[in-house]
Amino acid sequence: MDCEDMATGPEPSPGTKGQMEKRKFKVLLFLIFISIIGILVVVHMYSHTYYIQAPPAKRAPPPIKALSAKNVKIPEASYSITPIGNSKHFMVSAFIDHRLDGVIQVISIINRNSLQPLYCVYCSARQVCKTVYTDVQIHSDHFGYPYGASDVICKGEHMQHATHVLITNEKGSADLKMEYLPIKNKVVQETFKFNFTVCISSLFGGYNNVLQFAQTMEMYKLLGVQHVVIYNTSCGPDLEKLLKHYETEGMLEIVSWPIDKFLNPSRGWDIRLHKGDIQYYGQLVTLNECIYRHMYQSKYILLNDIDEIIMPYKHASLPPLMEDLQSAHPNIGVFLIENHIFPKTQFEESGKFKRAEWKNIPGVNIMEHIYREPPQKNVYNPTKMIVNPRKVQQTSVHSTLKDLGGSFHVPFDVCRIVHVRVPLQAHLTKEQLFVDRRIWDFEQKLIQNIDQTLKLSGFL
């Protein structure tokens, strides 16, 4: 039978009507059968390609039933604290470290008294998971507390395709119901959303210093900072209102940091004075997390406390300061800035900044405190830092622990920290302190902007 015959069918023979109907029915059945086979073959081929070919780069692969992404639990607050299996350790967040050949670096909190092998389970978007051993590197600065900031390093094949990861202490126990961390910094960026980001390591207790916070934020804006990040454990009711304002306005990123739900954090850095599981609300963990998180988002990161202002004294703002420093020291990635204390107990004489508008705002008015303590002899005067995050591997509070370009101590007369707080040398009289009115140079614009903010946030 040739093709034409098949298409047209045989000539109707002079048989009975019933015979003809039967034959038509058979042909119809045959056609339906052929169509079903055809559809099945196409469907099979199509679905087969999904499994054997990588999905096109720009299109996400379709969810594969029973292994769909919905089955993987990724914590809601992606940068929070997640317990590691049945261990005393915690994982915080995961990044590709392009400086270490693209390994996955999981910033973690490790209990130094319960060391054990840990495994890393990393999965691609198509739910292909691999398990490898980890290299746990506890940062050398833990100040003697049992828990320390740590890098848990996962090295394996095809890490560049991994989208999420978890650390576990039981090999082979991982399943898709456990909490995975999304992997960040997958792609190296050469241009940045921000030039200057400030990372504030921890906010806790009932801290309610509204006026100083608003003044500091507005000062930072004038100095060229575009982004401020705060790790929030808790704060006072008025400051809460101001934080919400800055978050809505877009300058402030608040990272939830409920460390007190998991551990007993110390309220200071000295274990002899401040007992606890981990130093100062996990400050070292958050500082490192902030650096990795902004590695490809910010050209520079300022690491300082909530009541500290890194202040240029020879430049109008941070951009020209860093331009000069960086061109004089092209390879340096860490700039150390001296901390200087401006006691909040010493007031300037004229009283011109005792403004009626600020009378009922809780907190310290930094514009009234222009007396600076002299550096103490034979005492280490701590520094804070401006860093290029792409050159930092591990950081502590006053210096880095591992970096790629060395550090430079910025001269005191070029840049220093204005730190208004309780005095360190309370016995000194006003005459023994230096007058330092740098903040007044910004007076006009600064006051205008502070008032504007206090109005918008409902304080005025």
Ligand SMILES: *[C@@H]1O[C@H](CO)[C@@H](O)[C@H](O)[C@H]1NC(C)=O
């Ligand atoms: C960062 O600085 C460069 C020049 O130094 C400037 O062109 C760019 O607009 C700045 N970015 C932001 C977000 O301000």
Ligand SMILES: *[C@@H]1O[C@H](CO)[C@@H](O)[C@H](O)[C@H]1NC(C)=O
């Ligand atoms: C800071 O954290 C506390 C405790 O979780 C929370 O009640 C508060 O709303 C947070 N504040 C902001 C501004 O996110």
